[in-house]
Amino acid sequence: MIDMKNILENVIIDSWVERFRRSPNQVNQPHESDAELIEMPGDPDRYMAVTIDTVAEEISSGLYRDPYTMGWITVMASLSDLAAVGADPLGLVISVSLESSQDRAFANTIAQGMEGACRTLDVFILGGDTNETSYVSLTSCALGLVMRKNLMMRRGCKPGDAVFVTDGVGLGNAFALVRLGGYPDDYFPEKSYRPIANLAEGRIVREFASCCMDSSDGLLATLDQLMRINQLGFAIDGDWEKILAPKVMEFCQHTHTPPWLMAAGPHGEFKLVFTVPERSVDSFLMHAQSKGFSPIHIGSVQKTPAISLLLTNGKKIDVDVAPLRNLLYDLKGDVQRYLKEFRDIGRKWGLE
Amino acid sequence: MIDMKNILENVIIDSWVERFRRSPNQVNQPHESDAELIEMPGDPDRYMAVTIDTVAEEISSGLYRDPYTMGWITVMASLSDLAAVGADPLGLVISVSLESSQDRAFANTIAQGMEGACRTLDVFILGGDTNETSYVSLTSCALGLVMRKNLMMRRGCKPGDAVFVTDGVGLGNAFALVRLGGYPDDYFPEKSYRPIANLAEGRIVREFASCCMDSSDGLLATLDQLMRINQLGFAIDGDWEKILAPKVMEFCQHTHTPPWLMAAGPHGEFKLVFTVPERSVDSFLMHAQSKGFSPIHIGSVQKTPAISLLLTNGKKIDVDVAPLRNLLYDLKGDVQRYLKEFRDIGRKWGLE
Numbered sequence: 001m002i003d004m005k006n007i008l009e010n011v012i013i014d015s016w017v018e019r020f021r022r023s024p025n026q027v028n029q030p031h032e033s034d035a036e037l038i039e040m041p042g043d044p045d046r047y048m049a050v051t052i053d054t055v056a057e058e059i060s061s062g063l064y065r066d067p068y069t070m071g072w073i074t075v076m077a078s079l080s081d082l083a084a085v086g087a088d089p090l091g092l093v094i095s096v097s098l099e100s101s102q103d104r105a106f107a108n109t110i111a112q113g114m115e116g117a118c119r120t121l122d123v124f125i126l127g128g129d130t131n132e133t134s135y136v137s138l139t140s141c142a143l144g145l146v147m148r149k150n151l152m153m154r155r156g157c158k159p160g161d162a163v164f165v166t167d168g169v170g171l172g173n174a175f176a177l178v179r180l181g182g183y184p185d186d187y188f189p190e191k192s193y194r195p196i197a198n199l200a201e202g203r204i205v206r207e208f209a210s211c212c213m214d215s216s217d218g219l220l221a222t223l224d225q226l227m228r229i230n231q232l233g234f235a236i237d238g239d240w241e242k243i244l245a246p247k248v249m250e251f252c253q254h255t256h257t258p259p260w261l262m263a264a265g266p267h268g269e270f271k272l273v274f275t276v277p278e279r280s281v282d283s284f285l286m287h288a289q290s291k292g293f294s295p296i297h298i299g300s301v302q303k304t305p306a307i308s309l310l311l312t313n314g315k316k317i318d319v320d321v322a323p324l325r326n327l328l329y330d331l332k333g334d335v336q337r338y339l340k341e342f343r344d345i346g347r348k349w350g351l352e
Numbered sequence: 353m354i355d356m357k358n359i360l361e362n363v364i365i366d367s368w369v370e371r372f373r374r375s376p377n378q379v380n381q382p383h384e385s386d387a388e389l390i391e392m393p394g395d396p397d398r399y400m401a402v403t404i405d406t407v408a409e410e411i412s413s414g415l416y417r418d419p420y421t422m423g424w425i426t427v428m429a430s431l432s433d434l435a436a437v438g439a440d441p442l443g444l445v446i447s448v449s450l451e452s453s454q455d456r457a458f459a460n461t462i463a464q465g466m467e468g469a470c471r472t473l474d475v476f477i478l479g480g481d482t483n484e485t486s487y488v489s490l491t492s493c494a495l496g497l498v499m500r501k502n503l504m505m506r507r508g509c510k511p512g513d514a515v516f517v518t519d520g521v522g523l524g525n526a527f528a529l530v531r532l533g534g535y536p537d538d539y540f541p542e543k544s545y546r547p548i549a550n551l552a553e554g555r556i557v558r559e560f561a562s563c564c565m566d567s568s569d570g571l572l573a574t575l576d577q578l579m580r581i582n583q584l585g586f587a588i589d590g591d592w593e594k595i596l597a598p599k600v601m602e603f604c605q606h607t608h609t610p611p612w613l614m615a616a617g618p619h620g621e622f623k624l625v626f627t628v629p630e631r632s633v634d635s636f637l638m639h640a641q642s643k644g645f646s647p648i649h650i651g652s653v654q655k656t657p658a659i660s661l662l663l664t665n666g667k668k669i670d671v672d673v674a675p676l677r678n679l680l681y682d683l684k685g686d687v688q689r690y691l692k693e694f695r696d697i698g699r700k701w702g703l704e
Contacts, residue, residue: 012482016448019463023443023476036478038442040497043395052445052493056483090390091375093404095491096368100684111371124375126388130364131408132684134487139447141404141493145392332452332484 002305004031004228006322008329031229033153034084034214037146047151049144051081056137063179063267066190067106070138071113073195077216078142079121080197080270084214086152086206087144089199092118094128097137110138121199152205152212154229157275161210161301163234165273166201168245168296169219170262172269177257180335188251195269201293205274208284212274217325219243219263222273223307224321236299238309238317243298260351261343264321266328275301309351319349354657356383356580358674360681383581385505386436386566389498399503401496403433408489415531415619418542419458422490423465425547429568430494431473432549432622436566438504438558439496441551444470446480449489462490473551504557504564506581509627513562513653515586517625518553520597520648521571522614524621529609532687540603547621553645557626560636564626569677571595571615574625575659576673588651590661590669595650612703613695616673618680627653661703671701 004010010031017030027037027047035051055074058064064073075092082089094114098107118125123142171193178188198205198214205212211230215222223234240259241249252259276284281297288295302308306318323345331338346352356362362383369382379389379399387403407426410416416425427444434441446466450459470477475494523545530540550557550566557564563582567574575586592611593601604611628636633649640647654660658670675697683690698704 015459016463016480016482019460020467020477021471023478026443026476026478030479036443036445038478040442048400048442048495050443050445050478050493050495052447052479052481052491054447054449054481054483054489054491056449056485056489060485090392090400091378091388091402093388093402093493095404095406097406097408097489107367108371111368115372119373124378125372126375126378126390126402127382127404128368129404129406129491130368131406133408133412133489135485137408137449137485137489139404139406139481139491141402141445143400143402143495 002228002231007225007228008326028153031225032155034081035087037085037151046145046147049082049085049087049146050141051078052139052141053077053081054137054139059136063176064190067109068113068116069190069193070136071110072117074138074140075114075117076195076197076270078140079123079199080214080216082142082144083197083199083202084152084212084272085146086150086202086212087146089123089142089144091124091126092140092142093126095131095139096128097131097133097135099134099136100132102136120196150206152209152274154211154213154226156211157226157230157232157301158210158277159232159301159303160278161275162278162281162297163236163273163275163299163301164295164297165215165219165243166198166205166271166295168243168248169215169269169271170244170248171195172267173218173262173265174248174251176265176267177261181339183255187255197270198272201272204288204291204293205272207287208276208280209274210277212272215268215271215273218266218268219273220307220319220321221266221325222268224325226273227305227307231305233302233304233306233308234299235302235308235310238311242296258346258352260346264324264346266325315350317350354580354583359577359580360678380505383577384507386433387439389437389503398497398499401434401437401439401498402493403430404491404493405429405433406489406491411488415528416542419461420465420468421542421545422488423462424469426490426492427466427469428547428549428622430492431475431551432566432568434494434496435549435551435554436504436564436624437498438502438554438564439498441475441494441496443476443478444492444494445478447483447491448480449483449485449487451486451488452484472548502558504561504626506563506565506578508563509578509582509584509653510562510629511584511653511655512630513627514630514633514649515588515625515627515651515653516647517567517571517595517650518550518557518623518647520595520600521567521621521623522596522600523547524619525570525614525617526600526603528617528619529613533691535607539607549622550624553624556640556643556645557624559639560628560632561626562629564624567620567623567625570618570620571625572659572671572673573618573677574620576677578625579657579659583657585654585656585658585660586651587654587660587662590663594648610698610704612698616676616698618677667702669702
């Protein structure tokens with residue numbers, strides 16, 4: 001039994017959840033889906049999906065400096081949660097807390113980032129709340145409807161299911177490493193970090209997937225969480241050329257960064273990680289292709305609850321992602337020590 | 353024509369709204385309702401209602417010191433918006449930003465305040481987001497469903513309609529004055545400030561009302577906003593014994609505070625201010641009474657777009673609430689000057 005509670009983030013979430021009564025109409029258990037799912041009286045075919053996300057630490061830590069990024073990510077983060085449950089958005093509400101000293105241009109650029117993200121996905125901001133504070137904090141709450149028959153949850157995969165990701169990953173980690181690791185900004189300009197929630201892909205995936213989660217915490221953390229929820233493991237091709245976005249591979253070669261870091265780091269992006277039952281893989285891929293969507297097949301679900309990486313040199317290693325995930329909490333704020341200890345773990349695994 | 357834009361808060365909201373495209377499925381125009389209202393495909397009878405509210409300034413200013421209050425108000429503020437549009441809640445999602453140095457007891461008490469508010473109204477928290485920050489900021493997003501035929505908006509009253517409030521007001525302002533005005537805390541203990549969103553009353557009111565808004569910005573500001581939206585005025589009984597809660601009148605007598613301040617101050621509570629067409633008043637009151645609900649009839653809608661107070665001494669004065677509402681923005685942070693200039697305006701009106 002792989003324990004959910006070995007992950008500090010899960011413990012923090014549970015400490016909140018256990019204080020609250022559970023709605024008799026709520027469909028998902030805690031941790032079980034990217035968005036909360038609730039029955040609507042009189043609607044036997046659909047669920048309401050709702051999710052809330054605050055972007056604050058990424059701003060105070062200096063990770064995001066461009067207000068356009070702040071607005072963009074705020075909107076995309078919550079839409080990505082809707083994509084991961086197979087929902088179609090009804091809209092968003094936002095809450096914006098800004099410093100009173102902040103100039104008008106700063107607020108305008110945040111709004112442009114939010115609206116840019118909305119236009120990209122044909123979604124609308126319905127309203128919101130503004131506050132004058134001594135810091136910047138941006139919250140987005142997205143709501144949508146999902147057909148019950150198309151619902152995707154994090155729970156549901158079976159041994160033998162094929163594991164896919166909607167597209168090459170690693171852009172979030174490459175950007176974060178440039179920002180916090182002392183590389184020149186132009187190695188990965190913030191302006192080029194504009195991840196797009198996979199709503200369109202989610203509409204295809206939801207017809208086939210046995211489970212789904214977005215990659216907002218990075219690929220390996222996503223697989224680790226899916227492992228704990230499903231009590232099953234994943235045999236993943238440790239073929240970074242296939243798994244990482246081409247731009248990320250270029251960055252790794254250019255900076256001599258070991259590519260595994262781009263799959264293991266905690267600053268993900270909004271790809272979907274999902275599983276498809278073996279018998280449906282062919283029809284899924286045919287359907288995806290007909291829509292111009294080329295998901296990446298990265299491995300399969302295995303009975304053993306472990307993340308097994310099949311490296312291109314033929315070696316197979318089981319990696320314990322928990323220490324990586326918890327490191328964020330253990331070393332809060334100390335970025336240099338974080339980067340060092342993170343790589344030490346990978347060396348122990350035999351990845352460097 | 354009374355301009356919406358004479359109120360700085362409306363200008364700030366508009367500066368955000370104008371940056372965003374409007375959803376073709378959104379029912380309400382900006383300022384027109386307490387919650388955002390959106391059509392749901394395939395549901396011709398209902399709208400989805402959604403609202404978001406952040407409690408941050410009330411914490412940083414020292415107005416709320418008890419974490420139970422912080423949690424309670426966060427939940428009640430968004431549920432009150434649902435009550436004001438006539439919606440039945442589906443649930444809430446919350447986002448909690450806390451200082452990492454904050455002890456566990458502090459977070460627990462916030463959670464207890466949230467859960468206490470939810471239990472009081474038989475509503476459930478569905479999920480949320482947590483963040484470690486250098487400040488405390490609490491956001492709640494409530495969603496609900498409203499029957500189209502029962503929808504209440506801020507727009508819709510007609511001259512001659514009767515004006516009601518669900519119950520005596522002023523508790524929020526009494527509490528704020530004790531807190532910020534230098535009175536001993538036990539004149540209005542924070543533990544006794546537990547306003548309850550009027551969801552039950554809203555279910556009755558929605559069958560009769562021509563417009564509705566909650567009193568979260570104080571009674572006079574609410575009437576002023578309704579005046580601007582409807583381009584109509586209100587003749588209000590300036591009979592503070594009738595309008596203010598008994599506890600508030602006691603506080604005023606005890607501290608020699610002029611009662612008008614309790615209706616005029618900006619820290620309201622979650623009563624509903626609403627209008628009922630003259631022909632429906634009797635059946636409304638009969639129905640309300642049968643449910644044990646005794647709304648207070650405080651005046652009527654008039655053609656002249658002004659707030660006219662009919663004082664108990666027989667005088668009728670028209671009050672311009674705009675300077676009071678804008679004072680918050682003009683004198684941000686300077687509480688003593690705010691209190692002084694606020695009272696000066698009332699003196700000019702002839703209320704002191």
